[in-house]
Amino acid sequence: MAHYDLIVVGSGPGGYEAAHKAGQLGKTVLVIEKDALGGVCTNWGCIPTKSLLNSAKLYEHALHSQAKGVITTGVSFDLAAAMKWKQDTIDTLQKGIAYLMKSSDVDVLFGEAIGNRDGSITVDGISYTGEAIIIATGSSSAMIPIEGAQLDHVVTSTEILSVERLPEHLAVIGGGVIGVEFAALFSTLGVKVSVIEMTDEIIPMADKEIAKLLRREMKSVDFYLSARVVKIDEKHVFFIDKDGKERTVESDLVLMSTGRMPNTALAEQLGVFIDRRAVVVDDVLKTNIPNVYAIGDVNGKSLLAHSASRMAEVAVNNLYGDTSQRMRYDAIPWAVYTQPEVAGCGLSESEALRRGYNVKCASRQMRSNGRFLAENGKKASGLCTVVVDGETRVILGIQMIGPYASEMIHAAAVIIESELRVDEIAEVVFPHPSVSEVVKETILSLK
Amino acid sequence: MAHYDLIVVGSGPGGYEAAHKAGQLGKTVLVIEKDALGGVCTNWGCIPTKSLLNSAKLYEHALHSQAKGVITTGVSFDLAAAMKWKQDTIDTLQKGIAYLMKSSDVDVLFGEAIGNRDGSITVDGISYTGEAIIIATGSSSAMIPIEGAQLDHVVTSTEILSVERLPEHLAVIGGGVIGVEFAALFSTLGVKVSVIEMTDEIIPMADKEIAKLLRREMKSVDFYLSARVVKIDEKHVFFIDKDGKERTVESDLVLMSTGRMPNTALAEQLGVFIDRRAVVVDDVLKTNIPNVYAIGDVNGKSLLAHSASRMAEVAVNNLYGDTSQRMRYDAIPWAVYTQPEVAGCGLSESEALRRGYNVKCASRQMRSNGRFLAENGKKASGLCTVVVDGETRVILGIQMIGPYASEMIHAAAVIIESELRVDEIAEVVFPHPSVSEVVKETILSLK
Numbered sequence: 001m002a003h004y005d006l007i008v009v010g011s012g013p014g015g016y017e018a019a020h021k022a023g024q025l026g027k028t029v030l031v032i033e034k035d036a037l038g039g040v041c042t043n044w045g046c047i048p049t050k051s052l053l054n055s056a057k058l059y060e061h062a063l064h065s066q067a068k069g070v071i072t073t074g075v076s077f078d079l080a081a082a083m084k085w086k087q088d089t090i091d092t093l094q095k096g097i098a099y100l101m102k103s104s105d106v107d108v109l110f111g112e113a114i115g116n117r118d119g120s121i122t123v124d125g126i127s128y129t130g131e132a133i134i135i136a137t138g139s140s141s142a143m144i145p146i147e148g149a150q151l152d153h154v155v156t157s158t159e160i161l162s163v164e165r166l167p168e169h170l171a172v173i174g175g176g177v178i179g180v181e182f183a184a185l186f187s188t189l190g191v192k193v194s195v196i197e198m199t200d201e202i203i204p205m206a207d208k209e210i211a212k213l214l215r216r217e218m219k220s221v222d223f224y225l226s227a228r229v230v231k232i233d234e235k236h237v238f239f240i241d242k243d244g245k246e247r248t249v250e251s252d253l254v255l256m257s258t259g260r261m262p263n264t265a266l267a268e269q270l271g272v273f274i275d276r277r278a279v280v281v282d283d284v285l286k287t288n289i290p291n292v293y294a295i296g297d298v299n300g301k302s303l304l305a306h307s308a309s310r311m312a313e314v315a316v317n318n319l320y321g322d323t324s325q326r327m328r329y330d331a332i333p334w335a336v337y338t339q340p341e342v343a344g345c346g347l348s349e350s351e352a353l354r355r356g357y358n359v360k361c362a363s364r365q366m367r368s369n370g371r372f373l374a375e376n377g378k379k380a381s382g383l384c385t386v387v388v389d390g391e392t393r394v395i396l397g398i399q400m401i402g403p404y405a406s407e408m409i410h411a412a413a414v415i416i417e418s419e420l421r422v423d424e425i426a427e428v429v430f431p432h433p434s435v436s437e438v439v440k441e442t443i444l445s446l447k
Numbered sequence: 448m449a450h451y452d453l454i455v456v457g458s459g460p461g462g463y464e465a466a467h468k469a470g471q472l473g474k475t476v477l478v479i480e481k482d483a484l485g486g487v488c489t490n491w492g493c494i495p496t497k498s499l500l501n502s503a504k505l506y507e508h509a510l511h512s513q514a515k516g517v518i519t520t521g522v523s524f525d526l527a528a529a530m531k532w533k534q535d536t537i538d539t540l541q542k543g544i545a546y547l548m549k550s551s552d553v554d555v556l557f558g559e560a561i562g563n564r565d566g567s568i569t570v571d572g573i574s575y576t577g578e579a580i581i582i583a584t585g586s587s588s589a590m591i592p593i594e595g596a597q598l599d600h601v602v603t604s605t606e607i608l609s610v611e612r613l614p615e616h617l618a619v620i621g622g623g624v625i626g627v628e629f630a631a632l633f634s635t636l637g638v639k640v641s642v643i644e645m646t647d648e649i650i651p652m653a654d655k656e657i658a659k660l661l662r663r664e665m666k667s668v669d670f671y672l673s674a675r676v677v678k679i680d681e682k683h684v685f686f687i688d689k690d691g692k693e694r695t696v697e698s699d700l701v702l703m704s705t706g707r708m709p710n711t712a713l714a715e716q717l718g719v720f721i722d723r724r725a726v727v728v729d730d731v732l733k734t735n736i737p738n739v740y741a742i743g744d745v746n747g748k749s750l751l752a753h754s755a756s757r758m759a760e761v762a763v764n765n766l767y768g769d770t771s772q773r774m775r776y777d778a779i780p781w782a783v784y785t786q787p788e789v790a791g792c793g794l795s796e797s798e799a800l801r802r803g804y805n806v807k808c809a810s811r812q813m814r815s816n817g818r819f820l821a822e823n824g825k826k827a828s829g830l831c832t833v834v835v836d837g838e839t840r841v842i843l844g845i846q847m848i849g850p851y852a853s854e855m856i857h858a859a860a861v862i863i864e865s866e867l868r869v870d871e872i873a874e875v876v877f878p879h880p881s882v883s884e885v886v887k888e889t890i891l892s893l894k
Contacts, residue, residue: 013879042817046880051821055516062509062517069502069529070509073521082516089821096815306879313873325874333878343878368543370489374498374536407851410875410883411858417875418867426760427772428857428864431780431790432460432753433493436857 004030006319007121007130009113009266012039014296014308015136016097021316023104030130031106032113032123037097039138041305043090044158049181051086052161053337056188060339067377077189079166086161113137115269119289132291132319135267135279136308139260139297144173148232154254157182163253166191171237171251173229175202177336179257180214184338187220194222194249196229196239205334207348209363210401213381214342217401222249262298276300283326285315293319307332331417335406340382343409346397346416349387358390364442366402370433375403382435384442393421395443404435411439422446451477453766454568454577456560456713459486461743461755462583463544468763470551477577478553479560479570484544486585487744488752490537491605496628498533499608500784503635507786514824524636526613533608560584562716566736579738579766582714582726583755586707586744591620595679601701604629610700613638618684618698620676622649624783626704627661631785634667641669641696643676643686652781654795656810657848660828661789664848669696709745723747730773732762740766754779778864782853787829790856793844793863796834805837811889813849817880822850829882831889840868842890851882858886869893 005027008019016038019031036043055077062075101108111123120127141156143149153167157178170186172179175197187193195202202223203211215223226242236248262278273280273288278300285293293315296308307329314327333345352359366372366382376382382402388395398412415425422443430440452474455466463485466478483490502524509522548555558570567574588603590596600614604625617633619626622644634640642649649670650658662670673689683695709725720727720735725747732740740762743755754776761774780792799806813819813829823829829849835842845859862872869890877887 041879047817047821050818050880054822055512058508058512058515059517061505062512062519065502065505065509066525067528068505068532069525069527070505071521071523071525071528072509072519074519075509076518078513078516078518080516081514081518085515085824086821088824089817092820092825093815093817304879306876306884309879310876332876335878335881368540370494370536370540371497373539374494374533375501377532377535378539404851404854406878406881407854407883408857410855410877410881410886411861413875413877414858414861414867414872418865418871420861420865424865425861428860429753429757429779430857430860431782431853432488432751432756433497434782434853434857436854437753439857 001120002030002128004028004128004130006030006132006134007032007128008134008136009121010039010136010138010296011037011097011108012136012138012296012308013041013305014312015039015134016100017309018134018136018295018312018316019106020100020104021312022320023101023106025316025320027320029106030109030128031101032109032111032121034110034112037094037108042093042097044161046305047090047093048086048161049185050337051089052082053181053185055082055085056185057339060188083162113266115266117271119270132293133270134315135272135292135294135298136296137263137266137298139262139303141256142259142261143256144229144258146229146231149256151232151234153234153252154232154256156256160253160255167251167253168192169194169250170253170255171196171249172255172257173237174257174259175223176257176259177203179255181337182255182257183221184218187218188339193220194224194251196224196227196237196249198226198228200226203336203342205348206342206344207385207399210342210383210385210399213383213401214338214340217340217381218338260297260303262300264298267294267298284318284323285311285327302329302332304332304334331413333409333413335409337406340380340402341405342401343405344397344399345409345412346395347387348397348399352387352396357396360388360390360446362386362442362445364438364445366435366438369435369438372402372435372438374433382438384438386442386446388422388446393423394419395422395425398439400439402435402438408436408439411436448567449477449575451475451575451577453477453579453581454479454575455581455583456568457486457583457585457743458484458544458555459583459585459743459755460488460752461759462486462581463547464756465581465583465742465759465763466553467547467551468759469767470548470553472767474767476553477556477575478548479556479558479568481557481559484541484555489540489544491608493752494537494540495533495608496632497784498536499529500628500632502529502532503632504786507635526611530609560713562713564718566717579740580717581762582719582739582741582745583743584710584713584745586709586750588703589706589708590703591676591705593676593678596703598679598681600681600699601679601703603703607700607702614698614700615639616641616697617700617702618643618696619702619704620684621704621706622670623704623706624650626702628784629702629704630668631665634665635786640667641671641698643671643674643684643696645673645675647673650783650789652795653789653791654832654846657789657830657832657846660830660848661785664787664828665785707744707750709747711745714741714745731765731770732758732774749776749779751779751781778860780856780860782856784853787849788852789848790852791844791846792856792859793842794834795844795846799834799843804843807835807837807893809833809889809892811885811892813882813885816882816885819849819882819885821880829885831885833889833893835869835893840870841866842869842872845886847886849882849885855883855886858883
């Protein structure tokens with residue numbers, strides 16, 4: 001029976017990062033992957049969606065840039081080419097991960113990992129043992145059990161990434177990040193899109209004002225909030241709207257984006273404690289079983305690729321000597337790659353109030369920002385909001401809707417993680433002309 | 448004779464910011480502007496160039512996005528439309544500044560300010576006195592005195608912003624930021640562009656490696672380095688190349704982008720001390736005359752719009768009570784809006800070595816970054832470099848070439864101004880997938 005210092009199950013952004021780091025430390029490491037290197041993020045999540053959303057953005061720009069001087073006589077979208085570009089991106093990244101594993105002497109094994117009660121793991125009838133195990137098995141799309149959910153044209157975010165032709169009407173069930181990004185993608189490509197969301201607003205972690213602005217900017221999408229889907233048939237989705245009225249939307253393709261469920265099978269086989277359908281971990285990602293850690297979506301703490309990578313760092317550091325690091329969840333950025341983009345980091349106003357802070361808030365329109373205007377015009381909307389602790393003047397949260405939000409938000413992570421104060425940011429010089437200036441202006445307005 | 452608490456001469460990003468801030472503090476303020484509100488930045492600098500560069504970027508995307516699925520026919524560039532969009536942006540921002548002045552009760556006077564030895568300032572024969580004066584008169588394009596420089600087709604960055612038709616051959620004399628941005632703009636629009644630079648590399652503040660990458664990415668531009676222009680005629684620019692050989696390039700338009708000279712006339716009239724053609728100021732922007740400050744390009748310290756705005760904050764704070772702030776120049780970001788963009792903040796490796804630091808450096812290609820690949824493909828180049836103090840592990844400088852650099856670099860300003868260390872950034876979570884991840888990876892490689 002092959003023995004390793006560390007067995008990592010799952011090669012997503014948590015798993016491959018953990019394996020690579022441990023390998024670099026000279027440990028013998030085995031990674032077990034049941035499907036494709038990179039996991040959901042690389043193959044059916046972050047990467048393919050961003051590739052296609054970028055294609056859609058370029059398509060929209062090609063269609064609508066006359067006022068800025070770009071004239072075209074014909075613009076069309078070649079879905080097969082966009083899909084090929086997406087696949088090339090995935091292939092390149094997969095190769096990169098394979099190379100990373102090789103360069104840090106990590107063994108990679110493809111197959112389904114079965115956990116045994118003695119702590120060993122079996123793949124295709126062969127068992128492996130590890131001094132330590134990191135469970136990084138990720139999550140899967142959750143399906144809601146409604147009539148018609150099993151129909152062929154009802155898909156998850158995985159299958160929809162391989163459609164070969166555009167539908168006429170797409171119905172998106174669930175207005176979280178995944179649902180909204182696909183709604184943006186398909187509506188930009190000319191598909192009539194309806195989003196049906198159970199709660200009273202899309203993008204739950206966004207400030208209501210920002211989520212509302214996003215809905216307003218996604219003009220061609222019909223949003224139904226506080227709406228409950230009851231049935232799907234070949235051509236329609238039936239739902240109860242916010243007023244209790246029965247409604248239908250047409251749809252020849254239905255995306256079920258109603259959340260994700262941790263893949264806990266392996267953890268359960270190993271006897272790890274599960275609560276509320278996720279593996280229970282402490283702040284260094286330890287489970288109840290000695291030397292068994294669980295990182296990424298499977299522990300349900302923060303279902304984001306970069307959270308998983310950070311958990312990998314904390315878990316491996318903890319395993320191999322640096323026990324000073326703890327997983328913190330208050331400065332993890334998030335981004336929605338719609339047009340405009342939405343991003344945030346830290347506490348929202350309501351969360352800060354709930355935690356008892358003496359909250360001070362400010363928000364600024366981007367409309368007076370030079371670069372924003374130069375690139376988007378005065379009718380475009382963009383907004384930045386900042387939440388501050390009124391006592392210490394430490395910045396607790398930053399959110400924004402506008403261009404480049406996804407590439408600006410890491411600065412918010414630096415600010416919030418470092419507990420910087422309003423007066424400290426006041427002395428930082430931001431580049432002109434850049435949309436980022438609005439962040440400083442919003443913070444300055446709290447001075 | 449009208450008397451004010453503060454007279455500000457010049458309404459660029461230094462002047463209008465100073466006037467606005469003082470007005471908000473309840474001071475009586477007069478701003479004198481000889482031309483247009485917003486100064487060079489708004490009218491003939493940052494803003495119009497970024498507007499046109501954005502149009503050029505959209506044009507290039509419309510031409511070359513087939514591999515990503517965007518098929519176009521009949522793509523052409525409508526220069527008049529792009530110019531109109533640019534002018535609309537300027538008009539909107541000018542109105543914004545006018546509104547800002549009004550909202551903070553600042554008087555605005557248009558005309559040329561003449562300084563008098565008694566400290567008063569005369570405009571159109573009427574004199575004004577101020578308890579304090581802020582000189583924010585900016586700078587002008589420097590012309591090098593060579594044969595042919597007076598010809599009609601030899602222009603500065605001001606006139607070139609109003610060309611009504613594209614030239615066939617543009618020769619750019621000077622490969623600094625201004626020259627390179629115009630080279631990028633015109634070459635993207637199909638003009639054959641030559642850049643003739645006196646030193647051995649373009650973009651003086653950039654790391655050599657980054658500047659070289661930018662030249663490589665600007666494939667259609669001919670760069671002549673270590674080259675000295677000797678003569679211009681109706682159709683050519685004559686220069687001595689790096690090997691001492693006489694050469695010519697064709698050009699029906701010549702851009703003279705050979706630096707900028709502080710506008711010191713007013714300062715001289717007021718009797719302010721000038722050295723090396725710039726107004727001498729201390730670290731709170733005071734000149735040798737009590738209550739006379741000089742901010743922005745006129746003091747020659749840092750010829751950037753955002754430096755001027757920061758100087759405005761420091762000068763006004765110092766004038767009206769908060770004497771704790773000092774002008775620092777080590778964490779001022781800069782950006783070049785080419786494709787790809789280039790940006791930096793803090794010390795370059797050579798500057799850090801010159802100052803005696805035990806320098807540690809790292810650089811990372813962007814090629815393994817998911818978003819970079821998804822949007823640019825594996826042949827595109829992008830690079831991030833980081834300079835660290837080997838003793839304290841404080842991050843001293845960050846530079847990058849790649850998409851979104853101009854919107855990412857404010858995070859570097861936060862990091863460097865706050866003197867954050869490698870180990871602190873190691874615990875910050877950066878969003879995935881974003882190009883910004885490369886910054887963390889580069890820093891981590893110094894761990």
